[in-house]
Amino acid sequence: MSNTLASYLKKHPLLIAYIQNGFVNLNALARFIKKNKKGLDSTSLPALSMELRRYISNLPKQEIISLDFSKYSLQLVTRTNIHELIMNKTAENRQECLNVVNTISKTKYFISLIEGEKEMVVMTDYPVNKILDDQKLKEIITHVTGGLGFISVNFPIELRQVPGVYNFITFGLVEAKISIHSFHTIGGEILILVKNEDLTRTQEVLKSLLVD
Incomplete structure (x- = not known):
């Protein structure tokens, strides 16, 4: 038992x-x-x-962590119509990917590249059909997801040392029955991708957790 x-x-x-x-x-x-x-x-x-x-x-005592963000001036920034493009990471593929990032960076569109050990992920609101017009690039893209939006939170970098701080955010979204497509930390900034139709609700939940 x-x-x-x-x-x-x-x-x-x-x-x-x-x-x-x-x-x-x-x-x-x-x-x-x-x-x-x-x-x-x-x-x-x-x-x-x-x-x-x-x-x-018989278990060690666990305290419930109380998180107070009132002393921080947190801002929530949203973008819609984001595409996520996934590529296997090789030296050749990486160069092709960097070329695309460099090109889009010179336009008005948003572009972000995240690299792992095995894969690279590009997030952008640049017209995806223009990217896929490049046959060589099209061949190295393994997966494309559209209809996404993201919300960015300018978290102070020292909050990364607080146990449970990311769980506090993700659990709040789980409670609201919002599916998290992906979750990234860039320095202190948090970037959360959700479906476009969930973006407004996501913003409301995060605002209630972090700002109100």
């Missing part, structure tokens, strides 16, 4: 902090786990509640 509880709580790490700080009714939680977790049919509810209390009492 302990292994079953441990497995469940590891998949829901926020629960532990809430339980330890008295925000969760353990009897109600035990009832929920018994109903939704296989292998506990023969376990009585009182026994499960007792085992849950015993398990939690």
Whole structure:
């Protein structure tokens, strides 16, 4: 039974902090786990509640982190109609990609390049059909996603040292049932891509979390 509880709580790490700080009714939680977790049919509810209390009492105490952004002048900037282009990273592909970035950088359009070990990602509101007109470039692009928007937050760089600060943001969007297409940090700045139709709602949620 302990292994079953441990497995469940590891998949829901926020629960532990809430339980330890008295925000969760353990009897109600035990009832929920018994109903939704296989292998506990023969376990009585009182026994499960007792085992849950015993398990939690043996864990290191977790504090709930309080995040206050009121002393920061945070700004939210949005852009719509963003395309994301993904390419495998090779020396030749990288040069082609840099050529595109250099060309678009000289126009009025937004362009951002993010490089990983295996892939490169270009985000831009430049007309994607013009990019795909280049046959050589078209051949190295492995995936294109359109209809995206992003919201940028000018986070002070020191906030990166605060445990849970990114979780605070992403969890707020999860609670609002907003799918995050991608999440990037650039220095202190946070860049979150969502569907165009979710952009206004995303801005409202982040404003309530970080500004209001």
